[in-house]
Amino acid sequence: MPLWKIYHPKDAFSPPDKKELSERITRLYPVLPKFYVGIVFQEVDKDSFFVGGEPADRFVRIWVDHIARTFANDEIKARWIGMVEEALAPFVRDRGLDWEYHIDETPFDLWSIQGLRPPPPNSEHEKRWIAENKPSPY
Amino acid sequence: MPLWKIYHPKDAFSPPDKKELSERITRLYPVLPKFYVGIVFQEVDKDSFFVGGEPADRFVRIWVDHIARTFANDEIKARWIGMVEEALAPFVRDRGLDWEYHIDETPFDLWSIQGLRPPPPNSEHEKRWIAENKPSPY
Amino acid sequence: MPLWKIYHPKDAFSPPDKKELSERITRLYPVLPKFYVGIVFQEVDKDSFFVGGEPADRFVRIWVDHIARTFANDEIKARWIGMVEEALAPFVRDRGLDWEYHIDETPFDLWSIQGLRPPPPNSEHEKRWIAENKPSPY
Numbered sequence: 001m002p003l004w005k006i007y008h009p010k011d012a013f014s015p016p017d018k019k020e021l022s023e024r025i026t027r028l029y030p031v032l033p034k035f036y037v038g039i040v041f042q043e044v045d046k047d048s049f050f051v052g053g054e055p056a057d058r059f060v061r062i063w064v065d066h067i068a069r070t071f072a073n074d075e076i077k078a079r080w081i082g083m084v085e086e087a088l089a090p091f092v093r094d095r096g097l098d099w100e101y102h103i104d105e106t107p108f109d110l111w112s113i114q115g116l117r118p119p120p121p122n123s124e125h126e127k128r129w130i131a132e133n134k135p136s137p138y
Numbered sequence: 139m140p141l142w143k144i145y146h147p148k149d150a151f152s153p154p155d156k157k158e159l160s161e162r163i164t165r166l167y168p169v170l171p172k173f174y175v176g177i178v179f180q181e182v183d184k185d186s187f188f189v190g191g192e193p194a195d196r197f198v199r200i201w202v203d204h205i206a207r208t209f210a211n212d213e214i215k216a217r218w219i220g221m222v223e224e225a226l227a228p229f230v231r232d233r234g235l236d237w238e239y240h241i242d243e244t245p246f247d248l249w250s251i252q253g254l255r256p257p258p259p260n261s262e263h264e265k266r267w268i269a270e271n272k273p274s275p276y
Numbered sequence: 277m278p279l280w281k282i283y284h285p286k287d288a289f290s291p292p293d294k295k296e297l298s299e300r301i302t303r304l305y306p307v308l309p310k311f312y313v314g315i316v317f318q319e320v321d322k323d324s325f326f327v328g329g330e331p332a333d334r335f336v337r338i339w340v341d342h343i344a345r346t347f348a349n350d351e352i353k354a355r356w357i358g359m360v361e362e363a364l365a366p367f368v369r370d371r372g373l374d375w376e377y378h379i380d381e382t383p384f385d386l387w388s389i390q391g392l393r394p395p396p397p398n399s400e401h402e403k404r405w406i407a408e409n410k411p412s413p414y
Binding site for chain 2: 003015018019022023025026027033034035036037038039040041042065067104106107109110111112113114115117133
């Protein structure tokens, strides 16, 4: 479900950085099957990346689609946003990069993995998907 | 309207593959002008593509925005999702690739083609756009 | 907030073109802090870009996420869409390129810049962010 798309300056992240950051992002979703968490890193050249009309060469722009869950209330939402900041901090804030992200929520029933409709949240089937870390028919 | 964005491993699809897959996707929308269907393929290096914190080199991740139509009911939705699976199968499942897609629905009135607002669904003007396979003033 | 993603043919836009177009897009949002406006240009090879199942080598496809504001009414929306066309015209229409764009609206409270939740629309804090053209705690 969550699909993270990370636009970043050339050479901002090494391959091990990307691996570690992707693990940190995956851990933001402890209630989901790990394999739900997809992440795409994309380098953007300075002359193709703009903020406020100016070239951006220190900017990390992330957008996320959430599908499997929506937030139950504002408190949970705010707490989770704080966890995202912690997860990202060593790779953006602590390196002096600028960063921004936003999340959209998209329809659960327009989503498919390996030809299967993901099971309902917190269902027995979802628990099996979590345990096996792969999709299976149900 | 529908915009398909297909992230895929390097060399997963040849140019003829991409052409044929784009034709199969276009045929999923028989009620729309063909030129509404936009598709972007994007190769992602193994060290920039992650699923559950692990590098993904056999994974095809698709996200789609639907604009021109929403689904009238759950039955139509489920049947259409099944048609998507059939359209994709020869290029993902049958090649042993993993795949996932999700669809978002975005506002009809925040959409523009060639400086024109697309005509209402099933209108005479839309029929002309279908017949001519290009936008024209109305 | 607004994030513009511009898919375009190889060599459609020079670096100065991209700079000027990004300034024109930024000016579409006079009520927002300039630094809210993020733009990513992405070249797409002809064999990875399809419209209606046919290769697209003269096509500019733009998608936009709006976060900071939604449109108050249809009149404002239509007028603003007209302004977008004017902003884009010298770089698409006047060059004989085809173009299409659509805009989605995503949740204000799932958005974060530099670890800060952006201030409410038209607030004193937002005015300061506009004046200083950078985020600051409040």
